[in-house]
Amino acid sequence: MTAAGNAEQTKARILEAALEEFSAYGIAGARVDRIARRVGCNKNLLYIYFGNKEALFTTVLERNLEKVYEEIPFTPDDLPGYAAAVFDFAMSHPDLMRLMLWSSLEQDPDRVTTRSESRAGKLRTMPAASDEGEPGRGFRGGFLLTVIMALATAWSAASPFGPTLDPEAVDRPEGLREDVARAVALLAGRPHGAGGDAGH
Known part of the structure; x- marks a missing residue:
């Protein structure tokens, strides 16, 4: 698999783990290191891909809402x-x-x-x-x-x-x-x- 393909897979796993974390704890209570541990990646990757915790939350919500509106x-x-x-x-x-x-x-x-x-x-x-x-x-x-x-x-x-x-x-x-x-x-x-x- 290409590096780009690996990156997209990692992003997808981050978003899945982030949905679980944010739904349980919200933005303030969520921990980036817990999300990274679930994915098995360095937490710095989350900041590289998504910027900050609130931006990651918004990305998770937006992507899931898009699915809702399609379905x-x-x-x-x-x-x-x-x-x-x-x-x-x-x-x-x-x-x-x-x-x-x-x-x-x-x-x-x-x-x-x-x-x-x-x-x-x-x-x-x-x-x-x-x-x-x-x-x-x-x-x-x-x-x-x-x-x-x-x-x-x-x-x-x-x-x-x-x-x-x-x-x-x-x-x-x-x-x-x-x-x-x-x-x-x-x-x-x-x-x-x-x-x-x-x-x-």
Whole structure:
């Protein structure tokens, strides 16, 4: 393998180890030397490749969010289906959910450009749908998007509510997923399944 190939493999291993470290400890509590030990490299490599600890955190978050946006396209014509897809992802990726929580606590929100660009793109489509009554009942696009994301992630590893207020629900994930989609359908003012199958 070429030196460039080795470097890319090392970077990939660093990012994987950093996800584990940052999701557990956040930016302030994470230790670069622990990440380096997991990878089996000199910690100076982390600074050479990524600059500093916060830049490494941002790189880990940005790369994982890009995967999220690729895997879960926003569907304003099927908000219940979108909520169900977000629920599935949130429940199966606890490390990333914790990473997003740490980002909210420790970072300037505008620093994570992937996240802000995705939000702006969603909001551009929400008002157009709202004008046609489709997500109806007069909810603002930003409010409706916030409620959808809150519902879809309420039982994830990053939430203080679902796992403590309704812990039994996680034992029936299919039913919980359906409840989330049905609640979003009611908020959107349209029958569950209209404009797409929220149960797919």
